[in-house]
Amino acid sequence: MPPNRRQPPTVRLRRLAAELRRLRQEAGLSQEDVAEKTNVNNVTLYRIETAKTKPQLRTLIALLDAYGATESERDSLIALQKEAKQRGWLHSFEADLPDQYTALISLEAEAQQAINYESLFIPGLLQTEDYVRAMIRGVRPAATDSEVETRVTARMQRQALLEGETPLRLWAILDQAALCRKVGGDAVMRDQFAHLIRQAQRPHVTIQVIPFSAGAHPGMPGSFIVLKFPSDDPDVIYIDSMAGDLFLEEKADIQRYNSICEHLRAIALSPNDTTALIASLREDH
Known part of the structure; x- marks a missing residue:
């Protein structure tokens, strides 16, 4: 991993850091006081308290x-x-997947809600297996069959988050361009559209499409995911780009991306109109 792209801590580690910081402050101790009482030096304590x-x-x-x-x-x-x-x-996949992607999967597994905006792809948690395979082969033409299948398997495993008694709440917003790009051919797209329609019926999944008629909008620069966690754990923003994957955790960045989400939801078609559009596109294929 490049030195300027730190893998973010897990939610549990962030919670541990926050609790230790709270306990120290409630005890009325400075970091210097703690160093004297415990022999834990200031640098180590700082790193612990900042996760x-x-x-x-x-x-x-x-x-x-x-x-x-x-x-x-x-x-x-x-x-x-x-x-x-x-x-x-994820443990069995870590050697075969990029560090930042495994970090996304780890954080996603601990999140309560994900808001995923996509400009060119169907959101990963809503992709069919055939769509995933065709997409990976198209985006990574030099990948071996083994590498492709590893990524396909990992993507399908991620989708288990939408199952169970307390599934991840997913709000997917996608540009109409993602629906119009034919990935894998007509049959693959027909199945993908049918899958989106089925998923949209689930109470914890919301899908909205931003139509071409909406014109320019704040999501056009690229895709992102806002991960929201239980308790008071702060959001994490994940950005996937050609320059590499990036995590944002600063308060100003979180506020900016949450504001963008609100804007995109407002200009997108309603969930019902979105389902109607997807059904119409399915007929066209």
Whole structure:
């Protein structure tokens, strides 16, 4: 991974950092005070409190002792420490997928809601297997069959987030251009459109299309995903571009992209009109 593209921490690690920072402040201790009481130096404490590193268990226990944490707080934070880099099913794919893509998958798995805007592709969580395969072969013409199938399998595994008792809430917004680009041929697109119509009927999935008639709009520069998490964990913005994948976590960036989302939802067709448009395009194929 390039040195200027730090892989973001998992949500658990961010939550652990925030809780440790809160406990220190409530105990009325400065970072210098903590260094004197625990021998954890200022640099290490800063990195722990900003989720740049996971504390070792003995370091965590020393901090909790210094802060006078309650038994329930200790149990909760020790559990977070153990789970801070948990990646579930993704573990078997990490050697074969780019770091930033595995980071997206990890964060996505912990999110409560995703708002995905796409200008040229069907959103990844809504793609059919045949569409994924044709898309990857088109975008990555030098990829081997094995590399293609690894990415296809990972994409289909991601879609399990839309299943289960507490599925990810997905709000997908796409430019009409993504529907009009024929990926894989007529049969693939017909199946893809039918899949979108089925998914749009699910209570936790909302799909809107920005029609060509809307003219220029804020989403035209490129695609992005806004990931929203439970509790007070801040949003994370994921941007996929030709220059590489990028994560934004600064408050100003989060506000800007949430504002763009509101604008795009306002100019897009309603979910019902979107379904009607997709059905019409399916007939054309």
